[in-house]
Amino acid sequence: MPLEIERKYLVKPELLQLPNEGKKLIQGYVWSDPDKSLRIRIAGNKALLTIKTGTNPLRRSEFEYEIPMKDANELLVLCESKIEKIRYLIKYENLLWEVDVFEGENKGLIVAEVELSSEEQEINLPNWINTEVTKDPKYLNVELIKHPFSKW
Template sequence: MPIEIERKYLIKADLLDLPLGGKKLIQGYIWSDPDKSLRIRIAGDKAFLTIKTGNNPLSRSEFEYGIPMKDAQDLLALCDSKIEKTRYLIPQNNLFWEVDVFEGDNDGLIVAEIELNSEHEKFELPHWIDHEVTNESKYLNVELIKHPFSKW
């Protein structure tokens, strides 16, 4: 079973110079509950259907499949609300930080994520990291749709 191991951090925006070439992401959820979700995402010119299961924000099962763009657009139209953000990849050592700059109702929120091979993998924090929010469920995308950053 494919497992996504991911740690999430807030950043010090004044210390981060974002690279050029971020990728626009639009995503919505067909359904979600505390233990599972079905996400539709358009990332640039590609589209994906993703099933996530488990309630541990650090380590969850993830099944992701490429789907036709038209199907993704039709499925996103069925979603009550969507998240829009631009994702920037920042390499560090042999890993990549994914920095998401949110828009719309989540404007002002910037989150950095790093995917790991194990829950205990060691890695260096960049100087622009503020603090970890992995275990704070309000920073999960599925929660940001229900309770946007602008309403906190």
């Protein structure tokens, strides 16, 4: 079973130097329960269907499949609402950080995630990292759709 082990952090925007180019992501959830979800994502010219299971935000099962763009667009119509964000990739000390700058109802929120090989993996944090929010469910994308950052 494929596992996703990642930590999530808020950033210090004043210290963050974003790369010149990022990738626009649009995603929605066809369904979600506390322990599983089915996500549709358009990332640039690629469309993905993702199933995530588990209640531990640090370590979850993740199955991801590329699907035709036409199918993704049709499935996104089924979603009650969507998240839009720009994702930037930043390498720091041999790790790839994904920095998401949210748009729409989540505008103002910037989150950085890093995938790890184990839950115990030690990492040195870049100076632009602020607070860890890995275990705070309100920062999960599936929750940001229901309770957008702009309404906190």
